Amino acid sequence: MTYSSGWPVLPRTIIKRERWPEGYTGKSIPLVYREQEVVPDQPVLRISTPENIVAHEQKAANADSAHARSFSSSPTLFNPSSDIDIPSGLHGRVIGFTPRGGVVIESHAALLQGAVGAGRQVAGVLTMWRTPSIYSPQPIPPGAILVVPGSLTFALLHQALNSGVVGVVASSITLRDLEGFLRTDYLQLLRSFNREHMLEQLPPLTILLTEGIGSAIMPAHILSLLHQYQGSIALLSGAFSLRDGQFPELAISIPLGELEKGWQPVQPDITLALGSQVRICAGKQIGMVGVIDYFFAYEQSFASGIRARAVRLRLEDGSFEVVPSTLIERIS
């Protein structure tokens, strides 16, 4: 199961997230108190970096400073000294503090979980990427979390990094391009125990891929959600550890206005049932989405010779496909 929350998209849920910009080694001071209501661009944490690592941190924080300026004019958001103020990224209530100094915030949010990701936790304004043309070149706004509906490339990632973007949400990328950009063995990164140390080595650009490795495009329902919240501040985490059970995610606090309309969180059901919308997560049809049309009572045989319990799917293009039931995961 790829999705720890059950489904890749939870349009309404209540989350509790520690605001902690991994990769920093300085001392952190919470700027809020328990039960305080916070807004997304409000600083909740100040990180004081030791003198000897200021230069390193400054480099890594360039993106943060730029993005902070972009979504708020508050002078407290970025302190030009070696202290770095970390914005909440969420609208919600402070419910606690962690031993390392992180602030735990409870928020009503939309949650998008990625299949693959990398990088530290960042906050930024969700901005849709449009393919530039020579007539209307699109500048990439610094401090943004860029949404790319299609596949990422090495060049686009570098362009985003150089523009001061703090994060990118896209559908997919080739493993070669991802590793080339991160300058690391991604398979090893996933298994690492010392995640903080690994994060220090990564470029300061957080990546979340909804479909994972390959060239799949972003499903319509995910793109629609991101369109809906374009311009909102979101909290993006690329932390991905199979050992710690951490998965990349994008959390977008739901505006107060929407909460007042009898707001109910979605309870994801991962049971496979007739009519369930599912995604194929391996094999030649990886990434395809369909609806369960039929459950076979007995094991079916596949091209490899393997026999397994199986279902028949009606894919989005109207075709039918028989797949092992272990190859699919429910997505809504």
Add this chain to the structure above:
Amino acid sequence: MYTQPYPEGGQGPAQQNSATPNSLLVADCGAVFTKVSLFGLVEGQYRLMARGEAPSTVKPPLEDVSEGIIQAINVVEFVTGRKFVADKQIISPERPDGEGVDVFIATVSAGDPLRVATLGAVTPELDSLASQAVSGLYAQVQTVPSPSYVAATTSANAGVPTGGPGGNAAWTQERVAMEWERQVGRLREMQPQAALVVGTADGPAGPAPLQEACQLLISAAQENARQGNAVAADGTPKRYSVVYAGAPQYVEAVRRMLQNVADIVRVEPLSSATQLSAVSAAIGSLHEQEGLQQVPGYDRLRNWSLTTPVASATSLSSLVRFLAQHYAMNVTAVDVGGSTTTVMLAGEQGEFIPMVNSGIGVGTNIGDILQKVGLQRITRWLPFLITEDEVRQFVLNHMLHPQTLPTDSRELALMQAFAREAIALTVEAARKSSQLELPDTDLILATGGVLSHAPKYGQVAMMLLDALQPRGVTSLVVDSTMLISQLGAVATAAPVMAVQVNENDAVSHRLGTCVIPFGNVQQGQLAVRVGVEYSNGRQLNVDVMGGSIEVIPLQMNEQALLTLFPAPTVDVGLGPGERARAAEEIDGGLIGLIIDARGRPLALPVDDTERQARLLQWSQALGA
């Protein structure tokens, strides 16, 4: 080689007091799949009645091992038409209408291995003993010797890169401090859950290494507290579990030093193989506390079970040793799982070499195999060309979706290539840990999804022959029902049932007898002439050339007398050129009598085209 005590208290499964349940459900909760089997009485004999399988649910979003068990039981319910679960509880005992079961038991291999740091004055001998002590457990051990011990036993110029800080320096205070930082860094990277403190006080560094071992742990605990890592359920910093097997006169001092950060279990000082059992039992007990009991949903599982759930490896080791003693033969069991690969060798005299290779598996840990062996060792088993990108993408996808099955033959071949290397790595680890040449085996028992669910029996035989590279004469059996990891645990509750199910259902898929000539096998030259005399009197002579595999027809339930005439430089177990005639008839199998004359060690052609042609030729010979 050493003899471990049976975890059930010093008795083999067959010697336990006899209970006579009518029915029993056993669940084996693996890292990727949960298997449930139903045993019951059929015409006076205990038999496997049905089995079900479902993805394990230890990880989010369900995070409850019992959910996967219930899903697997639902499959058994569908097959049998009986009901075993109501309101998420096992119906027990069995009712007159057939609903429910008398006994439920569970084995667990899900969850992460216990990370153990070996601290103190860790000599190479103690390092090896520590590895042996945990070799049969779901545990990973890493040595972090005390800086003063490293300084006292390493020459001044050793271990420091030339030109680096302290290069060519004597062991000054600064260099010892650097060594200290290095060891702290290793603990930080490893994040141990437990520690084994070893070493005497009369070594070259005196008692200082024991003190430093404690200081290292305290330092790691303080760092964890600062970082907010390793926090117990109640929010307090988690305490380390320490097995103290060092100098006895310092145990109280160690206890005092670590009183705020660790709980100490004292065992006999580790100095030779005779103390291995005690250390192994202590760490096994820690695994139960820190590993098994931390598996989400363990409490419900415990409530369902007649006996405490045991580690699958413990259950497997009981069965393997029982088989070795019962049939008076050397038995090798191979279990390739999603996160762990296990190879266990048991001899009829009680010899036992276990190797639970935690972190090597064909599921979430498939990436570790690639990292350890490299691309070449994987692709050499493939009869087609493949790019590095394709292999790495396959690996990544399988790490993320370990429950997926290979649906096309290309993916299947890749998966089986990884399985070969997982087994080979584990055999290498067993050899290194035991520091012995592994004995020839009479019976190879294969289990685990990639072996048990292989579409063709020939593929299983091929994987075993390639990876284990046995020599002489042996038999191959595949546990298609995936029962053998469970039967050791079943034996603790119902020994008669375990024995009968084992004979009737678990080891029933006999692939065949295998003859593997070794020595100087010349490619393309006669390696061995095989004479087969069937029970019906028919005789057959087959010349097998070096570099080839031949299968001689010998069906299940058929027997034959075998005579082997090796070439002068070739050995079939009695010495080069020595003729061998079996005293007893050999049994047939699902494949037949296999003659693997490819030579040992197995060398694959360097040229890609030739290698692929050979792989296809061998596969076709075995019907793979």
